Structure formats: C-alpha cells, structure tokens
Amino acid sequence: MKKLAVIGSTGSIGTQTLDVVSARPEHFQIEGLAAGSNLKLFLEQVKQFKPKIASVGSKALADEIKPFLPAGVQLCYGPEGLVEVAAGTDADTVITAVMGSAGLPATLAAIAEGKTIGLANKETLVTAGHIVTSLAKEKGVPLLPIDSEHSAVFQCLNGENRSDVAQITLTASGGSFRDLTREQLADVTVEDALKHPNWLMGAKITIDSATMVNKGLEVIEAHWLFDVPYEQIGVLLHPESIIHSYVEFQDSSIIAQLGNPDMRVPIQYALTYPDRWTSPSRRLSLAEVGSLHFQEMDFVRFPCLRLAFECGKIGGTATCVFNAANEVAVARFLSREIPFLKIESILEETVSRHVPVMNPDLDEIREADSWARDMAARL
Ligand code: NDP
Numbered sequence: 001m002k003k004l005a006v007i008g009s010t011g012s013i014g015t016q017t018l019d020v021v022s023a024r025p026e027h028f029q030i031e032g033l034a035a036g037s038n039l040k041l042f043l044e045q046v047k048q049f050k051p052k053i054a055s056v057g058s059k060a061l062a063d064e065i066k067p068f069l070p071a072g073v074q075l076c077y078g079p080e081g082l083v084e085v086a087a088g089t090d091a092d093t094v095i096t097a098v099m100g101s102a103g104l105p106a107t108l109a110a111i112a113e114g115k116t117i118g119l120a121n122k123e124t125l126v127t128a129g130h131i132v133t134s135l136a137k138e139k140g141v142p143l144l145p146i147d148s149e150h151s152a153v154f155q156c157l158n159g160e161n162r163s164d165v166a167q168i169t170l171t172a173s174g175g176s177f178r179d180l181t182r183e184q185l186a187d188v189t190v191e192d193a194l195k196h197p198n199w200l201m202g203a204k205i206t207i208d209s210a211t212m213v214n215k216g217l218e219v220i221e222a223h224w225l226f227d228v229p230y231e232q233i234g235v236l237l238h239p240e241s242i243i244h245s246y247v248e249f250q251d252s253s254i255i256a257q258l259g260n261p262d263m264r265v266p267i268q269y270a271l272t273y274p275d276r277w278t279s280p281s282r283r284l285s286l287a288e289v290g291s292l293h294f295q296e297m298d299f300v301r302f303p304c305l306r307l308a309f310e311c312g313k314i315g316g317t318a319t320c321v322f323n324a325a326n327e328v329a330v331a332r333f334l335s336r337e338i339p340f341l342k343i344e345s346i347l348e349e350t351v352s353r354h355v356p357v358m359n360p361d362l363d364e365i366r367e368a369d370s371w372a373r374d375m376a377a378r379l
C-alpha cells in the first residue's frame with residue numbers, strides 16, 4: 001500500500017493523479033490533499049479519498065468549506081497548510097502538482113521529512129534547483145519526474161552510466177501558435193492561446209507552451225534532475241508529441257521513449273517506479289501514426305527559449321527571476337491586461353535588469369523572486 005499526499009489536487013496533474021489512484025484503489029491510501037480555491041471539486045475529492053489532512057488556499061476558503069467536511073479530517077489553509085499536507089502526514093510519496101514557485105517550501109519540507117517526490121511542479125527546480133537537489137541527495141530522497149519529457153529521459157537512462165550520455169534532447173510540440181509568424185502573434189487572444197494541439201493542461205502551462213517558456217523551464221528542470229550541463233541539452237520541434245524525449249549516448253545510439261500523449265502514463269510511472277502497471281491509456285500504433293515530423297528549434301521565433309538557456313548558463317538567481325517574471329507576465333496576459341508578445345518583452349527586460357546572486361540561499365531566492373514579481377508587474 002502506497003501512502004500519498006497530493007498538493008494541487010484540483011488541477012490538471014492533480015486530478016489525473018487521483019484518476020490513476022482510483023483505477024487501483026487497493027494500492028493507495030491518500031493521506032493528504034491540498035488545493036487552492038476550487039472548493040466544489042476539492043470537497044468531492046475529500047469525500048471520495050478521505051485524507052487525514054486537507055488544505056485550501058486561504059482562511060476564508062477554509063471557513064467556507066469547513067461545515068461540509070467529513071468528520072475527522074484536519075483542515076488547514078494557506079502556505080502553511082500546503083507545507084502541512086506535504087510534510088506532516090504518514091505519506092511516503094508526495095505529488096507536487098501545484099502551479100508555480102509557491103510549491104517550493106512544501107517540496108523542501110517534504111524532502112526534509114524523507115518523502116519521495118513525484119515532481120510535476122517544475123518551477124520549484126527552476127527557482128531553487130541547487131537547494132532542492134542537494135537536500136534530496138542528503139536525505140536520500142528520489143525525485144521522480146512527472147513531466148512527460150523528463151519521465152521519458154528518466155526511462156531512457158534506466159540502467160545506463162551517466163558518463164556515457166552525450167546529449168539529452170527534449171521534444172517540443174510547439175504549442176498553440178507553432179505555425180504562426182511573429183507578426184501574426186501580435187494580436188492573438190487568450191482563447192487562441194489556451195487551445196493546445198496535443199495536451200489538455202492548466203492555463204499557465206498552456207500559455208508557457210505557446211511562448212516556449214515551458215520548454216525553457218524544462219531545459220532547466222532537466223539540468224537539475226539529470227545533472228547535465230546545458231551544452232548537453234537540446235530541444236527539437238516534434239509536432240505530434242509521440243516521442244516524449246530521447247538520450248543519445250557516446251556510441252551514437254539513441255534511446256527514446258514513445259507513447260500517445262497522456263499524462264496518466266508518466267504520473268503512473270512515478271507512482272509505481274520501478275514497476276510498470278497496465279494503463280487505461282490508448283496503446284500507440286506506429287503504423288496508424290504513419291509518419292513523425294521534426295524540425296530544428298528556431299530561437300529567433302521563440303526568444304524565450306533562448307533566454308531560458310542564457311539564464312540557466314548564468315545560474316544563481318537568474319533562473320528564479322526568469323520564472324517569477326514569467327508567472328506574473330502570464331497572469332497579466334490571462335487577465336487580458338497585456339498582449340501576448342508583451343510576455344516576452346517583460347521577461348527580457350526583467351532578466352536584463354537583474355543582478356544575479358550566485359549560489360543563493362533561500363532568503364536570497366525569496367528576495368530575487370519578489371523583486372522579479374514586482375518588476376514584471378510594473379513593466
Ligand atoms: P493547474 O493550474 O491545472 O492546477 C494547479 C493546482 O494547484 C490546482 O489544484 C490549484 O488549486 C493549485 N494551486 C495553485 N496555486 C496554489 C497555492 N498557492 N496554494 C495551494 N494550491 C494552489 O496546473 P497543472 O496541473 O497544469 O500544472 C501543475 C504543475 O505541473 C505545474 O508546475 C506545471 O508546470 C506542471 N506540469 C503540468 C503538466 C500538465 O499536463 N498539466 C505537464 C507537466 C508538468 P485550485 O485550482 O483549487 O485553485
């Protein structure tokens with residue numbers, strides 16, 4: 001029996017995690033659930049999975065949901081509630097499915113308690129990769145990737161010597177605006193941006209896919225998860241999202257992981273690793289697919305990806321600032337305050353005004369994060 005806590009249970013990854021759990025309820029016990037403000041869905045989840053601890057985004061939301069909770073569920077709220085659900089239960093594994101760097105304190109608290117991490121929340125690694133990975137190493141805690149590209153790379157590396165790796169290539173679908181020119185991007189709408197061709201995801205990551213920031217965050221995530229230099233990480237445009245990523249070895253062999261795009265597969269692998277279970281996901285027929293397409297990544301068309309590589313290579317607080325500025329810029333776009341292309345210029349501008357601090361501690365990261373948020377809100 002696996003004991004789980006899920007932070008961000010009402011989101012795209014959170015609900016799909018609970019789908020995987022529901023398919024084999026005899027194998028899982030849900031110890032804790034945390035959500036933001038979707039109280040209706042959260043209440044249904046709490047009734048179905050009966051966690052010992054439940055947390056919502058704020059005190060006001062906690063007061064609202066309290067009368068409806070089943071007896072015996074401990075209710076908490078806010079950032080402390082998130083930490084409590086991640087670290088304060090008997091769970092052996094925590095699925096980090098919240099959005100943004102808000103997940104960092106809870107992820108660190110869970111690692112400090114020795115819990116295995118099923119990591120979806122890539123922003124935590126982008127914000128504080130050196131702290132998260134060194135604490136995980138110190139505590140002997142596995143960071144099992146849920147992001148499909150990183151799950152693919154993780155599977156390709158199974159049983160291999162890391163020193164034999166020549167290059168890791170992350171594939172990118174290109175997002176909702178893959179076929180538009182930069183001129184055509186000038187007046188795209190929020191609705192257009194939210195239509196991802198291959199994946200149904202939360203709003204923020206869908207916009208990140210359209211700007212290619214998501215791939216940039218994933219490059220930085222891969223750097224920390226697999227301990228590879230940026231020079232050995234590449235990105236290839238692959239519109240079908242069938243090859244989820246691949247690794248090339250010194251002898252020129254390439255090992256890739258393939259499948260239909262379905263996040264329940266990498267989520268389940270993180271839950272069952274090193275075992276594999278049958279899955280409700282549709283099996284891939286290459287004969288049916290017929291052909292796959294690939295294209296060199298165009299860093300002029302997708303400047304945010306170039307910027308992510310640059311920030312990664314600078315290191316220190318540069319990636320934290322890139323991420324925080326992006327969270328604010330995307331929120332401003334989603335609330336229709338700025339046009340799509342302004343996301344890019346806010347990122348460029350915020351990063352260029354930042355003086356990076358090398359090997360930052362948590363206080364310096366918090367400071368850089370809030371400086372970047374403030375700057376990105378004003379630009
Ligand atoms: P969603 O926006 O769908 O879900 C986010 C979840 O986090 C919701 O449950 C939300 O609660 C909760 N949440 C957000 N902020 C807070 C907060 N401050 N306190 C408590 N809960 C909070 O996002 P996704 O599921 O798409 O993405 C989650 C993470 O997984 C991201 O880091 C993303 O990059 C990563 N990821 C997602 C993939 C996908 O396919 N969706 C693929 C690979 C990675 P509520 O809705 O109740 O307010």
Ligand code: MG
Pocket residue numbers: 147148149218
């Ligand atoms: Mg991904």
